[in-house]
Amino acid sequence: MARRGGPPEVNAGSMADIAFLLLIFFLVTTTIETDAGLDRMLPPIEPPEDNVIIKQKNIFTVNINKSGQLLVEEELTNLKDLRKKAIAFLDNGGDGTCNYCKGKKDDTSSDNPTKAIISLKNDRETKYGTYITVQNELVGAYNELRNREAQRLYGRDFTDMEAEYLNPETPSSIRDDLKDKVQRIQDLFPQKLSEAETATSN
């Protein structure tokens, strides 16, 4: 005879199935990856009050035309040579005040990495992909020089140090230590990348 009284037990066997179903749904919709990209600072809109005179030889001009060709220092250049040229320019140390530069000390090129400015101009019809490639090469030139100095001073890569410094999971004691080092390397090769307003095509 069946036992009466007391509610019948609910079968919980299908609980796992339901949970699995939800699990699979969230598995499929999850995106954990973080975005990455090139960080840049735009110049403030107010023009600087006093007009600073910059010597022509301290400016490295890069022009991109609408079909993606490069004019570097008035010379038609292949994109693959841009990084090498930018490094040669930044690392030149023409006036001899830069004791860590390993460049040619050419009189007609930049005086000091802290004075060297890269000026990037592009046409309104330049493809964004080309622009990013040029930006990437110029940032790469800076990173390569900074890595060299970081290796010399601290025995590790600058990009590595910076990534650890920017990572929010790094403990703050290490961060404080890294902050000075990162700052010091950045001061050796400050990123001075000027972007003029785009030219209209003729």
Next chain:
Amino acid sequence: MAKFTKKKDGDLPAVSTASLPDIVFMLLFFFMTVTTMKDSSLMVENTLPNASEVKKLEKKDRVLYIYVGKPTRDYQKVFGTEPKIQLNDKFANVSDVGDFILEERAKKPQELQNVLTTALKVDKDANMGLISDIKQELRKVNALKVNYTTYEGDAFRNIQ
């Protein structure tokens, strides 16, 4: 006096599956917490360019997104094939970018308002003219920190 019934040999005891739901629930909660649902569906084509010197965009709450690209096929009849700007779920003009940034900035907590980054997710076939206009608008509202979002890869693949 006690009577012992001998266990039958060769009969494996059943493994208890009672804790299976618990395990599965644990996994479920893990994925529920790390999931970020896409808050805006893309209405523009968005093949990002490649770059090798990238930095990770940490802290998603400090990032504002601007999408640029050709409208996807569904929207091409209405909006044409010229690259457009997408802000949240709407197509927008260049002149709307400034207002959008101010609006989004006002929504963020006070202490984050000065450290916001604008992530530009731009299709690699877009023209620089539009990007320059956006940059000009960003400068007007003093949103100077930008990140050109890219895929990690060889930058020379962009120009092939």
